[in-house]
Amino acid sequence: MGTKSQAPSPAAAEIDPADPHKGAKVREMFAGIAGRYDLLNRVLSGGRDQAWRRRAVKMTALRGGETILDCCCGTGDLTLLFASAEPAPARVVGADFTPEMLRIAQKKTRELAAAMKLPAYSAADGLRLPFADASFDVVSVAFGVRNFQDVNAGLKDLIRVLRPGGRLVILEFTPVRNWFWRALTSVHLNHMVPLIGQIVSRSRHQAYRYLPKSIGVFPDAEELKGRLEGLGLREVHYRKLNLRTVAIHVGTKG
Numbered sequence: 001m002g003t004k005s006q007a008p009s010p011a012a013a014e015i016d017p018a019d020p021h022k023g024a025k026v027r028e029m030f031a032g033i034a035g036r037y038d039l040l041n042r043v044l045s046g047g048r049d050q051a052w053r054r055r056a057v058k059m060t061a062l063r064g065g066e067t068i069l070d071c072c073c074g075t076g077d078l079t080l081l082f083a084s085a086e087p088a089p090a091r092v093v094g095a096d097f098t099p100e101m102l103r104i105a106q107k108k109t110r111e112l113a114a115a116m117k118l119p120a121y122s123a124a125d126g127l128r129l130p131f132a133d134a135s136f137d138v139v140s141v142a143f144g145v146r147n148f149q150d151v152n153a154g155l156k157d158l159i160r161v162l163r164p165g166g167r168l169v170i171l172e173f174t175p176v177r178n179w180f181w182r183a184l185t186s187v188h189l190n191h192m193v194p195l196i197g198q199i200v201s202r203s204r205h206q207a208y209r210y211l212p213k214s215i216g217v218f219p220d221a222e223e224l225k226g227r228l229e230g231l232g233l234r235e236v237h238y239r240k241l242n243l244r245t246v247a248i249h250v251g252t253k254g
């Protein structure tokens with residue numbers, strides 16, 4: 001289990017967001033940092049990351065008795081927030097293609113009091129979800145879409161498993177276009193995050209150098225809204241957080 005950072009293999013040593021083997025390398029990267037992933041999130045976000053996830057749950061506007069898929073669930077932080085949310089969902093599934101991350105999600109879930117509808121976990125690739133069409137009321141992804149080998153293909157599959165009227169919720173870093181906000185945030189993102197990430201993960205994994213690179217080539221919030229509308233979602237809206245570096249999009253399947 002990935003509680004200790006492993007030495008990076010050549011495959012994990014460098015990830016280019018345009019690499020045709022990006023998926024396999026991303027999985028290897030998360031396998032290597034799984035044991036320190038939650039700590040890294042807390043440190044690098046200044047303790048704010050759980051508040052962003054709570055905001056995503058709030059923006060989902062749960063109706064009670066719904067089925068929820070949290071894709072790219074990683075160590076299960078958003079999955080567990082959905083599972084303990086009110087009004088309570090009927091079923092929550094977390095899916096991820098990195099077994100080391102899922103094992104931590106399962107351990108955290110076992111340690112919780114069974115006061116909630118405990119989520120189930122599925123080892124699944126977000127580009128080929130093993131679920132029937134229209135099987136969830138809500139599909140969420142936190143910090144996962146940016147890692148997809150093919151972002152549009154991933155978004156299409158997430159929408160495929162949504163029921164008509166269901167909501168897709170995306171919590172993701174977003175490129176900052178405005179020069180003022182970019183100047184304000186770029187030292188943290190481009191220098192502090194890779195440095196602190198490397199120290200805290202105690203490894204030479206490239207995860208936290210890959211982060212600013214992958215954000216730079218990801219569509220900005222307005223572009224992502226357009227893409228979601230192009231894929232058939234309606235009422236797409238978003239909110240930016242954390243000095244405009246993080247965005248939450250919500251759209252409804254027509």
Ligand SMILES: C[S@@+](CC[C@H](N)C(=O)[O-])C[C@H]1O[C@@H](n2cnc3c(N)ncnc32)[C@H](O)[C@@H]1O
Nearest residue numbers: 072073074096097098101125126142143144147
């Ligand atoms: C940055 S972590 C986010 C984890 C979690 N959602 C959170 O909020 O902390 C990204 C996760 O996406 C997963 N992932 C990336 N690409 C994936 C894919 N194609 N299918 C399934 N999981 C994927 C990785 O294994 C990793 O656990």
